[in-house]
Amino acid sequence: MIWLTWRQHRKQVLYTAIGLVALGAVMLPTGLSMHHVFNDSGLAACLSKLGTSQVISGNADTCDDQFGQFSRQFSSMGFLAILFLLLPMLVGVFFGAPLVAREVEQGTHRFVWTQTVSRRRWAVAKFGLIAAVTLVFSTIYSLAMDWWSGPLMANSGRMGPLIFDFEGIAPIGYTLFAVALGIFAGTLWKKVLPAMVATLVGFIVVRVLIETLARPRYMSPLTASLPVDSSNQFNGDSGAWIYGNGVVNGAGKLVLPNSSIGCGSNGNIAVSGAVPDNVDPCGGLVSQGLGPGPFFNSTRYQPAGRFWEFQGIETGIFLALAAILIYFAIRRLSRIG
Amino acid sequence: MNDVGTVLTDTAIETDGLGKRYKRTWALQDCALHLPAGRIAALVGPNGAGKTTLLHMAVGLLRPDAGSVRIFGKDPYSNAEVLAEIGFVAQETPLYRDFTAQELVTLGGKLNRTWDAALARERLSGLGIAPNLPVGKLSGGQRAQVALALALAKRPRLLLLDEPIAALDPLARHEFMQTLMGAVAETGTTVLLSSHMLADLERACDYLILLQTAHVQLSGSVEDLLETHRTLVGPRTDSEQVPGVAEVIRGSHTDRQSTLLVRTNGPITDPAWIEHEVTLEDLVLAYLAKADTRATRTAWDVKA
Numbered sequence: 001m002i003w004l005t006w007r008q009h010r011k012q013v014l015y016t017a018i019g020l021v022a023l024g025a026v027m028l029p030t031g032l033s034m035h036h037v038f039n040d041s042g043l044a045a046c047l048s049k050l051g052t053s054q055v056i057s058g059n060a061d062t063c064d065d066q067f068g069q070f071s072r073q074f075s076s077m078g079f080l081a082i083l084f085l086l087l088p089m090l091v092g093v094f095f096g097a098p099l100v101a102r103e104v105e106q107g108t109h110r111f112v113w114t115q116t117v118s119r120r121r122w123a124v125a126k127f128g129l130i131a132a133v134t135l136v137f138s139t140i141y142s143l144a145m146d147w148w149s150g151p152l153m154a155n156s157g158r159m160g161p162l163i164f165d166f167e168g169i170a171p172i173g174y175t176l177f178a179v180a181l182g183i184f185a186g187t188l189w190k191k192v193l194p195a196m197v198a199t200l201v202g203f204i205v206v207r208v209l210i211e212t213l214a215r216p217r218y219m220s221p222l223t224a225s226l227p228v229d230s231s232n233q234f235n236g237d238s239g240a241w242i243y244g245n246g247v248v249n250g251a252g253k254l255v256l257p258n259s260s261i262g263c264g265s266n267g268n269i270a271v272s273g274a275v276p277d278n279v280d281p282c283g284g285l286v287s288q289g290l291g292p293g294p295f296f297n298s299t300r301y302q303p304a305g306r307f308w309e310f311q312g313i314e315t316g317i318f319l320a321l322a323a324i325l326i327y328f329a330i331r332r333l334s335r336i337g
Numbered sequence: 338m339n340d341v342g343t344v345l346t347d348t349a350i351e352t353d354g355l356g357k358r359y360k361r362t363w364a365l366q367d368c369a370l371h372l373p374a375g376r377i378a379a380l381v382g383p384n385g386a387g388k389t390t391l392l393h394m395a396v397g398l399l400r401p402d403a404g405s406v407r408i409f410g411k412d413p414y415s416n417a418e419v420l421a422e423i424g425f426v427a428q429e430t431p432l433y434r435d436f437t438a439q440e441l442v443t444l445g446g447k448l449n450r451t452w453d454a455a456l457a458r459e460r461l462s463g464l465g466i467a468p469n470l471p472v473g474k475l476s477g478g479q480r481a482q483v484a485l486a487l488a489l490a491k492r493p494r495l496l497l498l499d500e501p502i503a504a505l506d507p508l509a510r511h512e513f514m515q516t517l518m519g520a521v522a523e524t525g526t527t528v529l530l531s532s533h534m535l536a537d538l539e540r541a542c543d544y545l546i547l548l549q550t551a552h553v554q555l556s557g558s559v560e561d562l563l564e565t566h567r568t569l570v571g572p573r574t575d576s577e578q579v580p581g582v583a584e585v586i587r588g589s590h591t592d593r594q595s596t597l598l599v600r601t602n603g604p605i606t607d608p609a610w611i612e613h614e615v616t617l618e619d620l621v622l623a624y625l626a627k628a629d630t631r632a633t634r635t636a637w638d639v640k641a
């Protein structure tokens with residue numbers, strides 16, 4: 001079975017290896033240049049001075065200038081990153097979907113399943129070997145992405161959507177899921193092209209649903225509340241995943257969503273977000289019926305420290321989905337004649 | 338002791354009430370068959386009669402929805418033990434088209450317990466098949482020969498072939514049947530071969546199974562069948578009652594004369610009828626026409 005699997009898929013493995021090398025040829029120069037600028041512009045030094053504590057002094061340097069420079073220079077990298085996100089799906093489309101579908105489409109399942117090998121053994125050997133190869137490729141991919149995206153994630157952190165998706169072990173889960181989805185689709189449609197399309201659509205739908213609906217609920221977010229006249233501020237560069245912020249009154253009611261107010265002791269007033277024009281941000285909040293005081297800037301967030309817990313849950317979900325799909329794929333095999 | 342063993346393995350294929358359903362239509366129903374070992378059997382019937390379904394259940398690719406099928410007494414469904422004893426050539430002789438014949442022989446060795454690679458190589462070289470060309474680039478006849486050589490290399494006790502010569506030109510067809518008959522004569526393998534080519538079958542087969550509209554219409558050794566069927570030509574008659582005739586399979590009438598293909602149960606003594614022997618082709622066509630008329634009548638709700 002190992003000989004057969006290698007003989008049947010050696011071209012695909014070769015193309016994938018070539019693809020990875022080509023990917024490396026794109027990642028290496030762009031990654032090096034990002035790391036270079038990240039260090040030389042002083043952004044790295046500034047960030048390490050800023051630290052990762054959640055609340056920092058109000059007049060701390062939040063590295064805005066350096067970030068501006070960095071993101072202007074590498075604005076196209078976000079686009080590249082999204083392309084990289086689609087790679088696991090391609091593995092599912094080109095490795096997973098044809099695995100059963102091509103055999104049935106060309107009738108060769110009737111040849112191979114009538115040698116002295118039960119189809120269950122055939123399935124276990126083929127699925128197992130493909131999963132092993134996928135595991136190797138996706139581990140290389142995920143390690144490379146970790147390094148490449150390092151400077152990009154310095155601003156938004158590793159927790160945020162999209163960046164989280166190619167950090168840590170999650171890409172391994174996505175890739176194995178994509179392959180399992182492709183195999184299952186192949187047992188359902190039994191033709192290569194429809195199985196590929198179904199894999200593509202299915203992968204995107206599941207990923208988007210989990211990312212938007214499930215992931216924000218893995219753990220309940222923390223809330224940081226700072227009085228509006230505090231001399232400290234929330235550290236947006238700590239790597240936390242910020243759900244939202246707003247001004248909360250003394251009764252705990254959110255009175256100004258998506259905004260923050262800074263009323264410094266030196267009389268400086270800083271306003272951000274959707275504070276209406278008719279609101280006097282520091283003096284007149286109570287008189288305008290937003291009371292009672294005191295008022296707080298409140299931020300809901302997932303701290304950066306939860307990164308591995310989130311990675312574990314996310315990867316676990318996709319591995320479980322992959323296992324379920326493989327189980328049903330093997331069950332469906334027994335009905336193909 | 339030996340006699341008991343022989344008796345037990347005397348039957349190559351045995352089915353009992355065997356049926357397979359796709360959605361709500363039965364592809365094969367109530368199939369009771371008994372193919373003795375050592376026979377070369379023809380499986381005949383129009384397209385969609387259930388031939389492929391029967392073969393797929395016999396080789397364990399499909400699980401029956403009703404009844405049972407036994408190969409040398411064992412259930413073949415996904416059973417490696419039975420698979421080791423069956424050589425199967427599926428319809429359109431599917432092979433990995435990018436593999437060379439040489440690689441397919443190697444592959445067979447890896448996937449089978451008994452494998453006579455030398456035999457396969459010898460056959461293929463004897464047929465002049467290029468060892469290092471992807472089989473997708475071979476002619477249809479050569480590809481069929483490769484598939485046959487691979488099936489034979491398992492040294493099977495039972496060889497199942499699903500329309501292996503359907504797509505071949507007459508010469509390739511002839512060569513294929515020749516290879517098959519030669520190999521089977523050497524080994525004593527039981528063969529079940531489905532085909533439309535009645536003339537080819539008549540020369541090669543000594544057993545006939547006739548399937549139509551999901552049912553077995555006729556089965557038995559060719560010798561017995563030809564022995565018990567006759568074509569009678571005689572005066573115009575509508576009664577169809579002739580002494581020695583068990584059943585009229587098919588009758589055609591002109592104004593003055595009737596031609597009947599009949600199954601006999603005794604000598605035809607009435608001098609008004611002239612007896613002719615039947616060919617396998619006559620027999621098959623008569624039975625197919627009979628079942629066909631019956632099916633059409635039922636479908637149109639017309640009384641026979």
